[in-house]
Amino acid sequence: MMVTGAISRLLVVALLVPMLLTAAPARAQAPLPATEAPPFHAQLAAWADRLDARAAELEAQPVLPATRIGPGALLKKGAEGERVERLAQRLIELGHLPPDLRTGRFDDAIDAAVRAFQVGLGLKADGKVGGGTRIALDRTPQEAARLMRQSAQAMRAFRETAPESVLIVNLPSQETTLVRGDRLELTMRSIVGRPERETPLLEDRITHIIVNPTWTVPPTVLKKDKLPNLRERGTTGIENAIVYLDGEPVMPETVDWKTVTPGRVRIVQQPGDWNALGRFRFNLTNPHNIYLHGTNEPRLFDRDLRTISSGCVRLQDARGLAELLLAEVGVTPQKIDDLLAKGEPQWIKVRPLPVRFVYWTATVAPDGTIRLHPDVYDLGEERAPTGA
Numbered sequence: 001m002m003v004t005g006a007i008s009r010l011l012v013v014a015l016l017v018p019m020l021l022t023a024a025p026a027r028a029q030a031p032l033p034a035t036e037a038p039p040f041h042a043q044l045a046a047w048a049d050r051l052d053a054r055a056a057e058l059e060a061q062p063v064l065p066a067t068r069i070g071p072g073a074l075l076k077k078g079a080e081g082e083r084v085e086r087l088a089q090r091l092i093e094l095g096h097l098p099p100d101l102r103t104g105r106f107d108d109a110i111d112a113a114v115r116a117f118q119v120g121l122g123l124k125a126d127g128k129v130g131g132g133t134r135i136a137l138d139r140t141p142q143e144a145a146r147l148m149r150q151s152a153q154a155m156r157a158f159r160e161t162a163p164e165s166v167l168i169v170n171l172p173s174q175e176t177t178l179v180r181g182d183r184l185e186l187t188m189r190s191i192v193g194r195p196e197r198e199t200p201l202l203e204d205r206i207t208h209i210i211v212n213p214t215w216t217v218p219p220t221v222l223k224k225d226k227l228p229n230l231r232e233r234g235t236t237g238i239e240n241a242i243v244y245l246d247g248e249p250v251m252p253e254t255v256d257w258k259t260v261t262p263g264r265v266r267i268v269q270q271p272g273d274w275n276a277l278g279r280f281r282f283n284l285t286n287p288h289n290i291y292l293h294g295t296n297e298p299r300l301f302d303r304d305l306r307t308i309s310s311g312c313v314r315l316q317d318a319r320g321l322a323e324l325l326l327a328e329v330g331v332t333p334q335k336i337d338d339l340l341a342k343g344e345p346q347w348i349k350v351r352p353l354p355v356r357f358v359y360w361t362a363t364v365a366p367d368g369t370i371r372l373h374p375d376v377y378d379l380g381e382e383r384a385p386t387g388a
Contacts, residue, residue, distance in 0.1 A: 039182040044159045047364040048152040054370055055148040058141040065093055066140040075129040079106040087129060090137050091117065122371075123304050132304030135374045144362075144372055151362035158358060166354045167206065167321075169292075169313055171199055172361045172373035174306045176292070176315055178324065185324065191295070191306045191314035198377050199311050199357065204284040206292070206353040209322055211339040211346040212271035213281035217241075218289060221310050223262045230257040230265075238276075241269040271343055279340060280318040282325075284355060292355075294318030307376045325350045 037043075067089040069075075075087060085104040091097035096113040103110065111127040118125040123133055164182040169175075169190065177187040193199035197220065217226050217238070229237045234253040236243060243252045244266040269275055278294020288311070295314040300306065315321060323333055328351050339346045359379060363371050 037184060040179045040184050041159055041162070041164075041182055043184070044155050044162075048155040048159075050364050050368065051148040051152040051155075051362050051370065055145040055152070058145040058148075061141055063140075063142065066090070066138075067093060068138050069129065069134055070138070071134070075106060075134075077106050077108070077111045077127060080104055084110070087114075087137070094137075124302065130305070132374065135305075136372070139372065147361040147372055147375075148370065151360040154358065154360055158356070162356065163354050166356055167292075169199075169355065169357045170360050170363065170373075171201070171357060172359060172376050173363055173371065174373075174376075176313065176321075178321060180324075186317070186320060188316040188320070189301045189306065190316065191300060191309050192376070193309050193311040194307050195377055197310045199309070199313060200286075200288055200290060201359060202284070202286050202288075202290065202355070202357045204286050204290075204355045204357075206282045206325065206350060206355060207285060208283040209326060209348050209350055210281040210283065211322070211336065211348065212279060212343060213275065213277045213293065213345055214271055215269040215276045217267040217269075218310060219262065222265060222267060226267055227257065227260070227262055227265060230255075230260075236267055238267065238269050239274040240272060241267050243267050271345060278314075278318055280315075280322045282315075282318075282321070292318075305374065305376075325353060 038046075067086050069083055069086045069090055072083050075084060081104065084106050085102075087106075088097060088102050088104070088110055091110065091113045092099050092102060094117070096117050097109065101109045114129060114133065115125045115127045117123075117137070118127075118133060121136055123136065129137070162179075165180045168177045168179065169192070170177070171192050174190050174192050175187055176190045178185045217236075226236050226238070229235060230243075230252055234255075234257070236252065242249050244250070245255060245260065246264050247266075271279075273279070274296055276296060278296055280294045282292040284291050290312055292313045292315055295318075298316070300308065300314075301316045319336075323336065326336065326348060329348065331348060359377075361373050361375055363373070365371055
């Protein structure tokens with residue numbers, strides 16, 4: 001009974017503690033109606049001022065102990081060891097766990113404290129200390145202030161050069177935002193490149209949308225992932241894909257792949273709900289073969305840390321973005337349905353839309369809450385001042 005009462009107190013207290021970090025919203029969101037929302041450039045200026053003001057408050061606070069949990073395996077109920085001890089100590093420092101419940105075993109009290117911490121941050125409250133939760137726990141107020149200062153500077157620089165219509169891909173928050181006519185129209189969760197396959201910071205533009213795209217496996221993925229699959233198991237592991245060897249389609253199980261070099265192989269997945277790009281691809285013009293697209297795995301958007309792609313950006317609401325851009329060239333939602341039903345790739349030229357990839361590790365939510373995001377590529381001070 002004593003432990004149960006302590007857990008209840010932890011939940012109540014934690015929900016009352018104002019937090020510095022929250023995750024991005026779980027679903028694609030429409031902004032306020034254009035008549036109510038201020039121009040986006042004005043919002044950027046207000047956000048930068050808000051970040052600087054909060055950073056000044058944090059910089060004025062005394063430096064307090066901050067135990068680092070550090071990177072490592074996922075921590076959850078039942079785990080034991082030194083990292084659990086550090087987790088307990090960090091929860092005590094943050095006021096989520098009474099000192100007398102310090103332990104080296106991930107018990108019910110630790111689980112409740114972690115869940116309360118996650119609820120306060122808007123993270124998935126699953127009681128597990130993985131990527132996003134661990135990064136948030138390890139962050140100090142001084143580090144938070146630095147992220148806010150950097151992002152405020154980047155937003156001001158972006159504001160000076162950003163066009164009134166632009167698609168913004170913020171890599172740390174793993175979000176994509178559409179601004180048209182200086183009004184925020186749509187924002188959604190995104191999936192970006194994993195640290196070893198970073199999504200580059202680009203200035204580009206969308207030129208075409210492909211409905212029912214095929215997916216040609218990129219060279220890096222082919223070399224590191226798919227060719228090893230062929231060599232070990234005689235299959236690509238990709239549903240409904242055609243394998244080409246020296247330009248000719250082959251049955252993969254009939255080929256001895258051990259001596260085949262990557263340059264001789266091409267793998268193309270056919271259009272459909274199984275396709276890795278989903279039903280929409282947004283073509284850019286960069287030489288890195290980076291583009292935006294949907295996905296056949298929408299469950300992945302439920303993660304707080306979504307740095308899992310090979311460099312391209314997956315969009316939670318690819319259909320929503322496609323409808324907005326295609327409407328400008330007279331393609332209605334019904335026409336899109338007709339194109340989807342054909343099941344074959346359909347290329348549609350759209351009005352060129354600027355795309356900016358930015359690196360803002362601190363943002364401001366519509367309700368004024370400051371959200372801090374992981375430094376997903378460890379750029380820190382190396383990041384360009386413009387963030388793009």
